Structure formats: structure tokens, C-alpha cells
Amino acid sequence: MSDKLRQVALGIVPAETVLKNAKIVNVFNSTIETADIAIEEGIIAGIGNYEGRQEIDLCFSFVAPGLIDGHVHIESSMLTPSEFAKIVLPRGTTTVIADPHEIANVCGLNGIRFMLDSAKTTPLEVKIMIPSCVPATAFETSGYGLTAAEIGALKNEESILGLGEMMDYPGLLAGRTEVIRKVEAMDKGIRDGHAPGLSGHELNAYKVMGIHTDHESTTRAEIEEKIARGFYCHLREGSATRNLAALLPAVNQKNLSRLLFCTDDKHPGDIIREGHIDYNVNQAIQAGIAPIDAIRMATINTAIAYQLPLLGAIAPGYQADLIVFDSLEDIKVRDVYKRGIPVVKSGKILFETVKIRNHQVLNTIHFNPESIDLSLALKSDRIHVIGLENGNVTTSDIHASVKVKNGLYVAEENPDLWKLAVVERHHYSGRIGKALVKGFGLHQGALAMSIAHDSHNVIAIGDNDPDMLLAIKTIKGIGGGIVLVHEHDIYDYLRLEVGGIMTAND
């Protein structure tokens, strides 16, 4: 405990920084209080009338606690944490509770370590939930398998808050030993859930078995049942999954303290265009939630749920993570302070990041490009085809008749179908999964990428094998990323050199 902090709080010595004339959003009583905020050593020392060695007159702008994303896969931004910080801090997100599930599926513990190291170069506070489902499925090959023992070994590290979303709820409910061991290994902190549509006895069992949160609700009835059973529930608004409109009607004064905001997966373009957690807050306000209640779901509620006693409020002893804005009706973050230091001023970032060079997360595309055979052997011309639906992540099972020659599928004679190939890229196993897809929406060429949830092998789709092969080989050449091939030539590509799923570039 610092004696300086005591003296500043008492007003005996001037504070390092005082934000004068702030309209302070108080999340403990949902009021606005006009006062000064005294900051010393990154901590809020006092609210009231204070003098500072540096005084910043806020001229009665609003100040709220820094926003917290209660559940995010940073990898979905395709940016490393240091670059991710540059787009979310200007939107007022000062802390994220991140589940590095994607990089762990590629690089295991090295990937988790990289995320922590990269985050430390920025003012963004990244708290980690250790992924519980690496690999996420037995149907494909992942880069790593994270064991219960490894989870247990990590649990006491700083920045580790608990266990990441338990997607394998069928395994947990079935009492599978290896799943239960992972839950038991994280015998401190919070265990995140992921149980879309789970209800009744199964939901009870999921809770009894040690899961504390859920962010998968898509209907009001679903989130209401999960709240009633004692889950802290995230209201998610990401890129593909946009649940706020359906869930906000469930929010009321009685259940508010159990509700949190998250993005889960949000693409960088959406973050830049719409915002991050500030977008959740503003959507809630537009839906009629009182502004301070909306802010509570983005601050103190999340801090309490995840046992972060220094975060989420503007009060003595809390970390000076602050956002400044001018209107409570439509929050446009202007300035951001992290641990008392200005990191965003008038929307412009004031910090630089260091690109962590970690060879353990580079060069992760491990397949032999010379041995790839994309030909698809078929025993019958009546086959199953994967049916895609626009704007939806679910697929349908289509029964179709296709042209087959010498036992091989003939692409040019089946123009409405595209071939899909998943090339194992972690262990040089040479394994390639193949299928046919309908409704992809492109007209000619091929697309390949090394982002393919959850094991992130190289996935490719195309209307002809040579274009697909070129796309796949180019993925190898650029060290991971996304490649578009059109008329037998590379049309465009995005390099994602970190684990094949993120870039360290701006």
C-alpha cells in the first residue's frame, strides 16, 4: 500500500492528475455526480474537490469506467492483441476477457503465451480464460491438445481468470472423464459456459457441474431461464452473431446485476465501423435501457462476475480506467485513460505498440504442397452435398446427383457445386478432407484460408482443382492467411502470419 495514495486521498498532497469538473457515472447507485477525480499511481485516490500537479478540466463532460468485453476471441479480429488494442481502445474498451481458443488450437501453450506477451505491449488489459476445448472436435486434427494437467498448471498465473467456454457441453453432461478433469483442474476463478439452447434438466446439470456463465442465448426465454438458474449471462453482439435485439427485452431492474456485454467474435471492419462494447451500450440505450444501466452491463457487472476487484467503477481504490464522452444518450468515446494515463485523445491513440516476434507462432503451415491430391473419388453418383444458407452459420444436408467419370467427380460437369477441401496443416499428416458444397455464391476461381474454426487447417473451395491448388500452395507460401484465385491467377491475398490466423500489421 502506498503512503502517497493515502496522502493524496486525504488531500494532504496534490494528486499526480486531477480530472476537474467531471460528470461521473456512478455504477453503484446509477447517479451522475459532478466532482473532481484525483488519480495517483494509476489508482483513483478520491472523488470530491482535489488539487493536482496536473489538472485537466473536463468542462462537465461525462466520465464512465473503462468498458470491459466479457468474452472475446481476439483472434477473430485477425489482429494480434497489440493491433487489436489500437482499434478497441478508441472505442472505450480498456479490458477484455479473452479466450485464446483459436491460437491455442494452432500453437497450444505457446499461442496463449504469445497473446499475453503481445497484450502487455499495449495499454489494453487482457485477462485470459484458458481454453477448455483444445481440440474442439474429434473430427479433424488440431495443432495442439491442451490437457487438464496443463490447465491446472496455468491456473495461478497472473492474468488467468479461469476456464474458457466449455463448448463440449455434451461431453460434460455425459460425464466424460477428460472433460470433467479439465473443469476440476480449474478449481479457482470462473468457468465460462457455451450452451446454445440448453434448457431444463440439462441446463441444471451444466450449472451443477461448475459452469458459471453463458453467452450463447439467442432468445429472451433462453436468457431468462439461464439467469434464473444462476448463470451470469452475456448479451452478445458480434459480427456473425447479433443477439442484442432479441435479448434486450429481457433486461430489467431485477436481473440487471447478472447481465454482461460481450462481442465474442467481431471482425476488424465491424469494430472500426460500428464500435466494440460501446456499440452494445449504445444499442441498449436506443432500445430504451437507462444509459447508466447499460454502462453497468459493460463495467461493474462484468468486474464482479469475473472477480476483478480493481475494475469497473469510479471510486477510491479502483484502477483509473476511464472514458470521457459528451452525451449519455449516444456515447461517443472521446478520451480514454488506462491506469490514469491518457491513451486516447479526441479519438486518436497516444500509444505505440511493440510487435512481439515469437517464432513459435510463426511458420505454422505444415503440409507438403507437392503431395496434395484434390481429386474426389465417388462410389456413387448419388451423394450428400453441404447446403449453405446466406447469413447463417448452419448448413443443410442436400441429396444430389452428380456426374462421375472413372470413379472421380468431374467439376466442370457439375457447375452449381463447388469442391471443398480441408488440408491438415499442423503435422504434415497429408490428410485431406473433401466435400461438395452448394450455394457458396462465387462464379469462378478458388478461395483458400488458414482460418477454419476450430482447428484452423487450410480450408479451400473452388470450381476447379488447379485454382484450388494454387490457392492452397499460396497459403503455404505466405505463411498463412486468405488467398483468392481468379482465372488461374492470384487475385488477392491477406497475409496472416501469426498462427495463420492473425497479422501483426496495422
Add this chain to the structure above:
Amino acid sequence: MSDKLRQVALGIVPAETVLKNAKIVNVFNSTIETADIAIEEGIIAGIGNYEGRQEIDLCFSFVAPGLIDGHVHIESSMLTPSEFAKIVLPRGTTTVIADPHEIANVCGLNGIRFMLDSAKTTPLEVKIMIPSCVPATAFETSGYGLTAAEIGALKNEESILGLGEMMDYPGLLAGRTEVIRKVEAMDKGIRDGHAPGLSGHELNAYKVMGIHTDHESTTRAEIEEKIARGFYCHLREGSATRNLAALLPAVNQKNLSRLLFCTDDKHPGDIIREGHIDYNVNQAIQAGIAPIDAIRMATINTAIAYQLPLLGAIAPGYQADLIVFDSLEDIKVRDVYKRGIPVVKSGKILFETVKIRNHQVLNTIHFNPESIDLSLALKSDRIHVIGLENGNVTTSDIHASVKVKNGLYVAEENPDLWKLAVVERHHYSGRIGKALVKGFGLHQGALAMSIAHDSHNVIAIGDNDPDMLLAIKTIKGIGGGIVLVHEHDIYDYLRLEVGGIMTAND
């Protein structure tokens, strides 16, 4: 994790006990839900429709979580924890957060250990805050001095939640090393506050220095400021300190989650007559607080504030601490379950307690009765007298003229004043403090007792020295307690053989 619990939750096997047709108070959404409660291994396995090996039809009675006293000195009941349990469990209190400040001032660590051991013989769950202020004052001699090192050594023990109320707020605010060391020694869990009337910069400093709660508010303005500064605030209703009426107007939907109930100090007669935390709940309901909101302040709010993840709610995974009653408007607890086991049925306790015989908390009256000299030497006949006020714990400083003979005070010539003596009883030091008191209200005789906050020496008051001496000597004879002497004979006495402040008798 028990596989049985999983199977019960899923409804695959019948539960150990099912409470059928319960009107369940849900503290997460403040609703009443009619359903069954399935209990296995003391844990709530599920809410819904369940079958049990034992089924108890509640016929649509209400069931709420067991009540929690957020701050109590069990010693103030003059009962050991095992006997205290017998009067509070029938009122629905299933858990108390106890600060064994009084017994620690007499017996130190042995006293704390005794409280834990005694509590373990009962279904009452006693969580301990390690007393921070032993001794509480430098003005008298206590039986023990609890050091920062001893506090640090205890912090990881089961049942220890944090640091007991930091009464020495002047010492903390002044930055005194030994006080700060105690706060720093308890670097986990919660640190309770005790700061009557503290406000403004001083309140900020108290919070910054690591204090999380306060239970001393006596006015609406005081508790509102403490809520705003981030303290969890108890609304106290004890025997001497009755703050509910003044504080309840401060309660609203916006600050509810920061508010808890406590009794602090409540005499056994008051508990039996009025109730315990159920009394706080009912007073709140009568004052217009919604019944479930009142219950939240006695259950989930306290559990969250004190980081007790198994307590305070009726939901899967929570401990089956339950109270059953028939009306939400005036809660009269009928049945009580602790860890799924019925411990009170129709108001009658179903458990027996074991009297812990611990010699380290017996025979604690250590003074030599033969060497007591109660004569009061005065240098002047103009002296200071302690003025007592009826119904108040504060005193006034009265300047009075008294009769003095040969330099000694003469009791019989000063009939409106009584003599007060504090006999050191921990270390045979022979020290006796003496004073004169006005307004005590008795007419003849003497009173002595070994309860004397906070060091619990033997305090005696009387209108003549022989009666006082008889009372003091009798305290020694009975091993501690309260003695009344009238007309030179023992009129009545209460034996408090445990530390001189509690009895293990019913």
C-alpha cells in the same frame, strides 16, 4: 465433482431429497417460481420437476435461501456458537460472518479457534473475519495482542474470509505502520470497515487503503455516501444500535446490490423475542421494501460481497440452505434446511450440539482478590465525573465538587455519585482504574461483570466499597460473568465461564 449430482440434475436417478411444490424465491430475477427443488449431497441439483427417494410436499409454501448475518459478534449473545446456533437457526439464519473480536481480546488465537470448533458442532455455518484491533485501545490492558504476522498466518485457513472491522480508522488514516501491516497481511478476501460518520476525503482514504465494507452508518446521507464510494454497506439492527429505520429510506433498485443486513451485537433475549436477520427482513418489508429485495439483502448480496459462491441463492450448484415460510409479507420461518438436512421443523430445532470443553478459554479471571484496594485518592475536591445518559452509549464530562477526607473520596457523603473500578484481569498486573459516575440509576449495592468492551477486564460499579469488593471477588469465584450485590449480599449472578463473556449453557 460428484457423478451422482450430475445424474440427479439430469433426472436420470432420483434425488436424495425433493422439496415438491415449492414457491421458490429467486434472488437473481426477483420472481417466485413454483417448482420442485432436487437436493443431493447437500447441494441443490436442480429446479423443475424431479423425483426423490425422499419427497417432502411443501404444498406451495415459500422457500428462500437461508439468511446470512453479514457482521456479528457472537459473543454479544453471551452464548457460545453452539448455543447461539440454537436461537438463530429457528429464525432462519443459516450462516453468520462473525468477527470474534471479544473472545480474541481475552484469549487471542485460542479464542478464535474455540469459536470455530464450537460452531462446527452445529449446523450453523460460521465464517470468520480475523479481528483487526486486538487490543482495541491503548488505554487498558487486553488479554492478547494479535499481530500482523498472526493475521497473515491465518488467512488461508478454511472459514477465514478476511479481516475484521478496522475500528482503528484514525490509525489507518494516520498511516500508522502496525495498522497498515495488519491490512496488508490480509491480502486476500474482504476487509471489513467500521467508520462511524467518516466522510469526504477521509472516507476516500479509508477506501483507498483497502477497506471494502462498512456497517456503522446511522443516517441516510451517511450510507448514501458510503455506497457511492464503493463500500458494501450493512444495514444494522442490533440490540443497542438500531439503524434500520433511518437507513431503509436510502434503499432503492439502483443501489440494492450493494446493501446487506447485519445485527452486529444482539442480546439473546432480543433474538428470541424479535428475531435475528429475519427481523431485519421483516422491518424492511414493513417499511415498503419489496419482500424479495429485502431477502436479497439477507442472502445473495451478502454472499457476493463476501465471496461465498455456494451461498445465498436457490439454483443448481448452490448449497441447499433453505428456509420455508407461508407469507411473503411477514416472514415467519417454519422449517430450515442446512446443506439439505432439516435442522428446524415447525420452529423446533432438530439438532443437538456438543459442548466443546476447551481449557484455554476457561479460567480466564486472573487477578488477586486479596490485593484489591478500591479507595480513591483525590488531590482536589473539584473533579471530573463521567456523566451517563439513558439509552445512549456516549458519556459527558461533568465537573463536580465532592467530599474528600484525608485525601480519600468518601462514598457515603456523595450519594448521587457511584464509584467505578476496572480491575485488570488478564495478567495479574494488579492495575485498577477508578472513576466516579453520575446517572447510573441504581439505588444501593454494586454490580460487577467481566464483559467490558473491548478488553473485557472486570468492571464494577457501586455505592460502597465492600459491596463492590464482594461483587468483584464473586466474579473471580464463578470464573467470570455478571454479579449483582444488594445490602452486602449477592443478589443474583450469571456465570459466563467461557472467556468471562459467554456461557456454554442453554
